């Protein structure tokens with residue numbers, strides 16, 4: 001079996017060797033009756049995820065504004081933070097953010113979206129620009145906390161992204177190869193709650209679907225679906241994976 005992560009010989013792009021979902025799921029063994037489970041929700045465009053290309057009318061300007069930013073916060077591996085690379089809050093200006101929020105409301109059919117704030121004076125990472133290079137992290141399948149959001153959104157803003165560096169959606173993969181679910185539902189808030197495990201290796205997931213990284217593409221999805229970045233790339237500031245990320249709460 002391939003190691004979970006490998007550097008390509010051509011560039012500085014780390015990509016995910018998540019195990020692909022087999023074509024014949026009926027040939028897989030059953031889930032052990034005592035194993036923890038997740039529910040499964042089939043991925044359907046327009047139902048639980050949405051892709052909009054050319055979403056920002058001035059994406060080049062925004063991308064340039066981010067890349068030429070002076071002041072960034074530093075995450076892993078530079079600081080003891082759970083998030084990788086560099087970031088700053090307020091990536092989109094108010095009118096740009098309003099355009100995205102209007103677009104998202106229309107897509108999900110909600111009149112009202114809001115940003116929840118975590119307790120303890122922490123700040124939700126909504127409308128944040130993230131710049132992450134090949135060597136700064138590896139993909140980590142996760143769900144975004146149901147306490148804080150119902151929808152998550154990423155806009156890819158690297159002008160020349162590496163292939164296979166968009167977003168992957170995942171299904172649980174058991175040690176015997178059985179395929180499981182992909183979503184965290186109430187009363188659970190995240191995977192740790194739902195599965196009663198702190199962390200899972202990358203081999204614990206099948207890749208269900210992959211969305212390519214395309215400049216100015218928005219991927220919006222139900223935040224309780226298991227997802228991760230497919231891969232990261234670049235070593236110098238302007239070559240790294242630039243995205244803006246958003247999290248919204250909505251009425252159920």
Ligand SMILES: [Fe+2]
Pocket residue numbers: 142143144152227
């Ligand atoms: Fe996420």
